[in-house]
Amino acid sequence: MAQEPNADPVRSEFSDDPDMRELVEVFVDEMPDRIEAIQNTWSEQDLEGLRQIAHQLKGASGGYGFSPLGDVAMELEYSIRETAEIDEIRQHVDELVDMCNRVSL
C-alpha cells in the first residue's frame, strides 16, 4: 500500500498471559488474511464490506490486547459511516493496514 511501513512492532498486552498466548498467536497468524480482505474491499470500493471488517476489528482487537489497533479500526469505521471524503477514508485504510502489518506477540 501507499505508506512506507513503520518497523516498530505493536505488541499484545496479553503476550505473557498463558491463557491468552495461543489466541493472540492465532490472531497474529491470521493477520495477512485480514489485510488482504481490507485491501480487496478497498480496491473494489466495497465500502460496506470494508466498514464491516473495521467494525469487527474495533470490537475484537482490544480483546487480544491490541487496543491501538481497535482505535485505528474505529476511525476507519466512523469515517465510512459518516461518509467522509474518499481521501480521508484512504488515509484511515492506510493507517489500519500499516498497523495490521506491525502486530506481533
Place this chain on the structure above:
Amino acid sequence: MRLDGSSDHPLTVEDERTPKLLLIDDSMDIHRLLKVRLKDERLELISCDNGAEGLEHARRHAPDLILLDLNMPGMDGFEVLQRLKSADDTVGIPVIVLSGSDEVNDKVRGLELGAVDYICKPFDVAELRARVRSAMRISHLMDLLARRAQIDGLTGLWNRQFFDERLAGELAASSRDGSSLSLVLCDLDHFKSLNDQFGHAAGDDVLQAFAKILQRNLRRSDFACRYGGEEFALILPGTDSRQAMGLLERIRDEINRHAWPRHPKRGITVSFGVCDRARDGGFDPVQWIETADSALYAAKHNGRDQIQLAGGAPRSASLPQAG
C-alpha cells in the same frame, strides 16, 4: 415455611446443573475470546454466528443467559431480541447485548426491547465477567421468586394457582398429542376431628408427612399440589388410570403404615378419586375436576380409605369406619 432448599423440595429441582450461556455473534474473534475468558466460570458456553440459529438454540437449550450481538448479517440483534421476547418459551431468558455500537440510541432501544444489560465491544474482561455473574444472579432470584409464588408454604408442594395453570396446560398437551393423562383428588379422612382432638400442630404434621409420601412416590414429570385445606391434587402426565391406581395403592399403603408419635393409636387414611382420558372425553379442566371430585365423593361415601375410579368400581375398600 419449608422453603429451605431441602432435597425433596420443588425449588431445588434445577439448582444443581451447570448454567448455560448462549452467545450469538457473527464475529469468530468474540467466540474465541469468550471461550477463553469465561473458561473458569461455572458455565456451559453454546455459540452460534447468526440470529436464526440463535433463536433455534434459545428454544432448544433454554439457556440461563444470552449474550447477543447487534450488528450481524441477515437477522440483526434487535430482531432476534424482539423475537425472543415475543415467544412464550424464550421471553424469560435474560439477554445482555454485546455490541460494537456505543450509540445511546442503540443502548436505549436494546434495553427497551427487554435486554437486561448492554456491554460495548471492545469489552473489559473483568467487567464482562462481573456483568454476566450479576445477570445470572438476578435471573436466579427472579426464578426463585416466581416459583415461590407457586408453592404451598406448609407442605412445599405446588399451590392451587399453579395447579389450575398446570392442569389446563397438561390437558391442552394431551389433546394435542393424544398422550394419556390422569388427575387424582385426595382427601385426608376425618381430618377435622384429628385437629379437634390433637391440635393443629398434629394436623400440620400429618399434612407434611402426606406431602412427603407423595413426593417420594411421584416421578419428576408428575405434579403434587395442595388443593385446599386437607385436599391434594395430583396431575400425572403420560399415565393412564391403571398405572395411576398402582401408584395410589403404594401411597395409600404408606400412609396407612405411617407411625404418628403425636397420636400413636390414631392412624391416618386417605380417600382418592381418579379421572383419566378414558373417563372424560373432553379437555375442559372444570369438567375434569368435577369428574375426579365425584369419584372422590364416591370413595368417601363407600367407607373412605380407598381409591375410586370415575365411573368404575371402588378399589381397596377396607373395613368401613364410623364417621
